[in-house]
Amino acid sequence: MEDIQFLISKWKQILQKLEKNNGKVRQIQIGKKATMQEIEAKEKVLGCQLPPSYKYIVHNIGKSLSFYYSFSEDTMIPSEFREIFSGEINWNIDFLQNLNIADELLEDEEDDGGTLRGKLEFSHAGNGDIYAFDMSVDSAEKPVIYWDHEEDTITYIADSFIDYLLRITELGCIGSEKWQFEYFLSDSGLDTASPAAVKWKQWFETFSETxxxxxxxxxxxxxxxxxxxxxxxxxxxxxxxxxxxxxxxxxxxxxxxxxxxxxxxxxxxxxxxxxxxxxxxxxxxxxxxxxxxxxxxxxxxxxxxxxxSKDKGLLLVFNFLESSNKKITGYEALSHLGDFHSRDVISWMENDVKFPVTEGWDELFLRSNFSWDDLKRWTSLEEKHEVTVIHALEKYVHEKSANNEFSYVISGLPSKSELIDFLVELRKRQVLKKRILPIENVIQNIDIFY
The missing domain is CATH 1.25.40 (Serine Threonine Protein Phosphatase 5, Tetratricopeptide repeat)
Known part of the structure; x- marks a missing residue:
């Protein structure tokens, strides 16, 4: 068996590179080396011989090992590899288990898990998928496979445990979930010589935080x-x-x-x-x-x-929305009209607003630069208009409290006492608690309006 101590050095170099570029790093944690007696005891419990390369590594490196990194948000990963965001390796001899769950599920007439028969789990991905040895293969070394728990599918990763470690390390120890490393998969597992792998390795070797x-x-x-x-x-x-x-x-x-x-x-x-x-x-x-x-x-x-120009633009969008025979939803109206920030939108939406108003209509009212006159008018119309105002005012208070850049000032506001009187009367007309509480919150935060 070749000397594999260089792997630790390579892993440390990878983590140092990530740390230097402001990535999130969890340093290498290595357990004690497994003795041959411990390995034999584990084999006896499992009822099978462990793959030679796995035994060699837990005996010469450690019974357990783990490390993790994630790229800084300022690291511009090439767009064709956009699903890659992290890297990880982990194993623990104490977590080895025969996946007899497959037989149990089949006995219960469940479909999931049938592909796990004859597999020996040695690690798992962050999303719950499993790394395992395919113990059904008739050779001393056992291939490393990946089980997707959502699809109940098996993916061939590498010919052996050492082969897996060498290949994934060459690729920068990229994340353990399949959707991070599938760019480099072929019928024979991780392919470190494919055009995609070559491009990735060249980028990984030279990348820096941008x-x-x-x-x-x-x-x-x-x-x-x-x-x-x-x-x-x-x-x-x-x-x-x-x-x-x-x-x-x-x-x-x-x-x-x-x-x-x-x-x-x-x-x-x-x-x-x-x-x-x-x-x-x-x-x-x-x-x-x-x-x-x-x-x-x-x-x-x-x-x-x-x-x-706003006049020309609004007319185009109004005509587009009204050209459809279907009813206009709040979210649809918001997505098409929210960026105009025009009171003309409030006049237009008066005929189209409908319950539930919290599905876009209240947000559109807020983003359309409503005035004091709009508040008074809408609270004198139908229930749906009044409720729109209630939730728009609630959103206004929330935005003002949470966002210092939210500088919108409601035009034509009366004195503070007159606004409070208006809100108190509005609250009196409400029966539902989910409408009363927002108004009370607005009253408590009345200074935000001035």
Whole structure:
């Protein structure tokens, strides 16, 4: 058996690299080395011979071992490996168990677990999936397999325990869940020589944490940084505004066509809307005419709110929502109109709002810059309008309390005493506790409004 002590050194190097780049690291914990007597005793209990490489490792490294890391959120992992976020190895000789559960489940006429017959568990993933030896194979060494508890499927990982450790270490000890390492799977298990594995290893060897300072002077890297971090703040917007507008616009359009995930497209549209604004008006108008299938209608409405005049934009979105024969839901209205921040939206939604108002309508009322006149009018209409106001005021208090950047001031507010009187009368008209309590909370936090 080859000397495997170098593995510990390699694992420490990996953890040091992650720690240096602000990753979360749980250092290596190694148990005492297993004596041959302990190994033989374990085999007697299990009723089978343990694989030679497993015995060698617990005898020469330790009966147990564990370590873990996760990448910093500022580490820009290549998009094709976006499901990888951590790394882990663990085993413990005391946790070895024959998976007789398979027979028990079959006796109970359950389908799950039938694939586990003849398997010897030696570790498990964080999501509850199992690493095991396939003891049914007629050889001294036993292959390492992975059991997916949701799919009840077996995946071949490596020819032996030492083979598994060598392969996973070569890949940076990437996370134990299948969806993290499946990029590198082939019919013969983990393939460390595949094109994907070669690209991953090259990246892993040279990666470093990325900061805004690192990418601020490179337009493409800065845009990629925004998408990867899923964050577009004022500092980033200011940096993006330093680049040539047409060059930035053309780059973002190409990127929008390439990205398939809604959340990524939303961030790209966010850059177009918040950085370029009216500069993109002609293009935004064209996507209403051409109706490209690569842009979600919600994103089209967002771009319309950010890049066109409010009157023109609102009319387009109102007509779109009303063109459907189905009833408009609160969440749908919010997703298309919430970024306009216009009181005209409140007038429009007066005819469409319906119970439950907490499914988007109250949020839309809040985000549409309601005034004191709107509060008085809506509480004099139907019950659904009154309840919308109650929950919108509740949300207003919550936002003001939790977010220092929430600077919206309700226009036309009367004196504090008049507002309290208004709320007290509103509370008197309520029967349900779930409506009374929000009003009382607003009254208790009345200073937030002034």
């Amino acid at each position: 900061t805004l300072e690192d990418v601020k002077n490179n337009m493409e890297q800065l845009a990629a940084f925004v998408v990867y971090r899923e964050k577009l703040d004022e500092e980033t917007i200011t940096l993006l505004q330093r680049f040539d507008r047409n060059e930035l616009f053309q780059f973002l359009l190409k990127k929008l066509h390439k990205e398939g995930a809604f959340k990524d497209q939303k961030l790209i549209c966010g850059m177009i809307g918040r950085v370029l604004g009216l500069y993109a008006e002609t293009w935004v108008s064209s996507i209403w005419e051409d109706k490209p299938d690569h842009i979600d209608t919600r994103l089209r409405s967002y771009l319309t709110a950010m890049c066109t």
